[in-house]
Amino acid sequence: EGTVVTFTDVTALKQVEARARDLADLLKLAPVLVRDLDDRIVFWDRGAEQLYGYSAAEAVGQISHDLLRTTLPRPFEELRAELLRAGHWEGEMVHHRKDGSEITVICRWVLRPPADGQPAAILVAAADITDRKRIEVALRESEERFRDLADSAPVLIWVNGPDGCEFVNKSYLAFTGATMDRVRGPGWSAYVHPDDLEWYLGAYQRALAKRAQFESQCRLRRKDGEYRWFKSIGLPRFMPDGSFLGYVGSSVDITDVREADRQKDAFLAMLAHELRNPLAPVLNAVQVIRLRGPADPVLNQQREVIERQVGQMKRLLDDLLDVARITRGAIQVQKAPFDLRDAIKNAVEAARPHMAAKKHDLRVSLPDEPLVLEGDATRLTQVFSNLLNNAAKYTDPGGRVRLTALKAGTGPGGPVEAVIRVTDTGVGMTPDMVARAFDLFAQADQSLDRSQGGLGIGLTLVRRLVALHGGTVTAASEGPGRGSEFTVRLPLLPTGATAREPAKPPQEPRTAGRRRRVLVVDDNVDSADSLALLLGIWEHEVRTAHDGPAAIQVARSFRPEVVLLDLGMPGMNGYDVARELRKVPDLRDVELVALTGYGQDEDRKQTQEAGFSKHLTKPVDPEELRSMLADLAQ
Known part of the structure; x- marks a missing residue:
């Protein structure tokens, strides 16, 4: 008898099957079955067999919700009434397979009205969404954990999507006094200081274009109207398939840090001022002695000692102030085309007294052709002066120091970079020290006597100045006692570029006729x-x-x-x-x-x-x- 019913339904429901095929395509070939209005199964296709594990012979004639032990979102009578009224219904429910396993499916019911003497029936298409639901639950739990963690954090946390802000934590709302609805989308920008908004958005857009990490600072308005400085860092978010979702980031209040930096800079400036004041009369007195003192070789030697030590003190004070400039990124360069050889020559002349005092053998090799680049001659003189003084300082008396410069690489306009190497036969460095050579306050000499002195910022300054010229600097050493080598690479202008004339050294002024x-x-x-x-x-x-x-x-x-x-x-x-x-x-x-x-x-x-x-x-x-x-x- 069951066989006859099945044959009759298949024949009579060809039109319904066509609709079923259309619906199956919509639901990616979802399994299809047909029920009568009393929920009894009258048709069971191959897809239903594969999904639930029951054959057609086992399923046809059974009450579907009893067979599949269905958990409905609402009572069946309510769903059937909605189906009869609207002609269709769609929703999620839980079924059980023949093996007892539980699955979540999305079902679409379509009412087939009576036709050609056939009773009304319900066409059912089902799609297994168990894995998707499991992922959704995991994502929801993950989001809940993220929100709990974000809301417990003392910093401001935010999530941005393609259309702007999607989420901020409780600390963000408490700080601004805003609601989630007000900061969503572009609304968050209303709390950024007007003077900061343009460049803050610019930094964000540049990072967004590269899908790169975002980092910037701006002032945010607190709920009492006061603006506070915040440092924001955002990390890009991607789907497993690599598609870009947006950013998740945090903003930390750095107002007190900035004020501490300002006070530090003010203290360093004051300290330098107070330390420079006593040096001035010492240097003046030394000059008076030089001009009016007796021609005594011993006195002249001691006068030169004082001059050198005053000069060293002045350099230390300059280094002290450069600490503030380095940490604030405030070191600037005034660029113009010039011949790098001039800066190197000036640095060599500045370093000669130090080299002579330690009886070093200093040799310099420069190319015959100009090394023309766009740069700050004064700052690059400082770079090579620091490298030469560093070599002199950390080389035992009677050592060798070499400076070589050459052109390297080729491009459409000729050589593309200048390569300058400063090598010495000094104390050398361990691999760890090589790695930290350019760190602020890093020094090779950490012994108690600190015989070499210095603040440990000279090489940090070298790296910063070279970077401002688009170049690089590296350190190398074969180990302690085997000397060091520092290599500077700087981009050159195309062959044929004209260098600015170097500044002429000041002429010895004549006091006659210049009495003031x-x-x-x-x-x-x-x-x-x-x-x-x-x-x-x-x-x-x-x-x-x-x-x-x-x-x-x-x-x-x-x-x-x-x-x-x-x-x-x-x-x-x-x-x-x-x-x-x-x-x-x-x-x-x-x-x-x-x-x-x-x-x-x-x-x-x-x-x-x-x-x-x-x-x-x-x-x-x-x-x-x-x-x-x-x-x-x-």
Whole structure:
């Protein structure tokens, strides 16, 4: 009897089977069965056999939900009523296979009305979504764990998708006072400081275009209206198939860190100022002794010792301030086409006294043709000076130091880079030290006596300056006691590029006919008086003052042509004095020269804006001061 029913239904339901095939295509060839309105199975196809494990003979005639032990989303009577009303129903349910295993399926029921004497029936197409549901559950649990973790984090956590923000954690909402709906999509940008938004979005878009890690800083508005600095880092998210989803990231409040950095920079500037002040009169006194002292070889030798040590102290102070510039990324270069050989020659000349003091054999090999590149000649001179001084420092007396430069590589316009190597026969480095050679404060000499001295930032500065020129620097050593080699590679301009003429060294100024009236203002009496004595030897007419009010009083009567003015005086500082001097009609054109221990870029910019002609940092090189006065006399 079952065979007859099955044959009759198959014949009568050809049109329904066609609809079933269409639906099966829609559901990727899902298994198909047919039930009557009492839920009794009247047709069972091969796909249903494969899905549930029952043959057609076993299934046809059975109540489907009893056979499959179905767990419905709602009572069957409600679903059937909806089917009869709408003609179709779709939803998820749980079935059991013949082997007892549980599966989740998505079913689509389609009502076939009575036709050609055939009773109404329900066409069922089913698709197994067990694996998908398992993945969905796992994803949901993972998302819940992520949200729990994110909401417990003290930092701001966010998730971005193609259309903007998709999620922020409780800390983000608590900080901004916003709701999730307000920050979704582009809404988060309303909490970024207007001055920061453009470049912050620019950094994000550049990272987005490369599908790369995003990192930037901006100010975010707190719920009380105060803006705080945040550092944001976002990592790209990808699907298993490699498709890009967006970013997940965090934002950390760095306001206090930035303020600590600012205070550190201010402290270093103040420290450098206070340490430079006592060096100035020492150097001035040494110059006076050189010009007026007896021609005693022993005294001259000791004077040179003092000069060298003062110079070393000055370099250490410069290094101290460079720490702040390095950590802030504030070191800048002024680029122009020039011949790299000029920078190397200047560095060699600067290093010769150090080499001579340790009796090193220094040899330099430069190519005959120019090494023209776009760069900052002063900064690259500093690079090679640091490398040569480093070689001299860490090589025992009587060692060998070599500097070679050559062109390497070829391109459409000729050689593409300059390769400069500085080698020595010094203490060498372990592999660990080679790896850390360019780290801030890293030093080869960690012994208690610290006989070599230094702050350990010279090579860090070298790497930073070389990178600003688009180049690289590497370190190598065969081991302790076997010397070191540093290799700098810098991109060259195409062959035929013209270098800027190197600056000519200042000519020895002639004091005859250049006698000037100079007022020295400094609260450090030794510094002011020793400088005045040196200026007097150079045949200038000099007056001194040790505070602001006295400087103005002396200036009114003396009417100086040049005022060497210390900035950091107590009470009335150098800027106050400059403003008052400009108010005196006879002194409006006086040349103001800042003579100060403050030498950072911000200080130089401030003195320039205040109307100073020059900014000299203590202790001033006497020849630099002498040349400057000669230039002002033109």
